[in-house]
Amino acid sequence: MYITENYLNLKLNLESSDNELITGFLNGENTAFNYIVLKYQKRIYSVIRKMVQNHDDADDITQEVFVKLYGSLKNFRGESALFTYLYKIAVNFSLNHIKKNKINRDKTVQVENIQEISSHDKNYDTVYDDDMKSRYISDAVAGLPEQQKLVFSLKFYDELTYNEISKILDKPIGTLKANYFHAFNKIREHFEKNKIQKSL
């Protein structure tokens, strides 16, 4: 369905649509796949990184996701959007990785935070520089249950709609809304517990 008659007239670049890139790939245009990688690498890495909380693992999984895409793209029927398909692979690979390594970040995150906060206890008002803030938020998100973490990451950071997330995770929209709300509450509780957010 992606092979068009005037394919030769296509000039692929980073602005090309997903359909054009897939058409190019199916017609043997090697650069098409490269453009797909360049277009989605940051978003895919970001989703994976929030799930696995480790750059090396995130790097490895990101590569695997695109290798998988390369192998399955010739059978891609276009029933879902390319990015939905990519996110789905990324989410599945991340969850498999977590299961395999039995990552239990909750405990380690709490211990790390207690140590860090105590060292800044006297003037935690001034802790709000971006790096520290980023670290606290990252730890708070990492402490969420897997499903909530995924929904929060896709909704808050990637700004996907509930419809899109529903297609990626195969979950009803009502469940996703509840996950998102509970994720916010848990993050707030984490901040309260560690006295990070002054106003709370």
Place this chain on the structure above:
Amino acid sequence: MKTNYKSDDELIFSLPDYITGRDLEKNIREQIEERLKVDNLFYAEYIKIMDTYEYMKGVETDKAPDNYFSSLLPKINERIESNRMQKSLWHYIIGSWKIAVPALTVILLIMIFNKSDKIEHINVVPEFKEQALMLPADSNGKNSNEVINNIGSKVSESTENTNRETVTAPVKQKNVKVSNEENTAVLNESLFGETEEEDEFYYEDEFHNLNENEQNELINNLKNTKF
């Protein structure tokens, strides 16, 4: 914290979207605004989520190292290439098995048949021990079977020791032959006759062929040698 939102799950779960201003239907937005005016608990919940959102807004987390994304594409292409190589090697191995499996089967069958032949040969030899060696009583009235059985047991002992040799060189067994049908044993072939008895007859014939003087001389010589 217990609230009376149970019947209004949809509204409270939509609070984050109301705050972010994204992905929210118009009628739900209106309902939330109405509720915020009249419900303090609902409003308190809204403020908490709002504070959390404001705190997190715009903060970039889990940043990738510098230049990471510029090196990612070559790494992916390298991995694709290595996967392709592995796949082709795997196909090669699968292909070669189509020849290797039948060949190995034939070799294995040949080895099994050879082994079973050897096992049959080994099984034949120990039967000798169980043979009762039968011979008629000799001229002295002594039961030859006893003698032969004694000899037989000695022979079988030595045969046991040489069983392995027997398997590899069955010709060596020529000195000991066992006939199951006749239950007789023929031991140690003689140089002159077929048996020792025949040798005895041979010497007797030779003695009778001598004249009387020669016979007496031979007897005297034998007496002198105390044989």
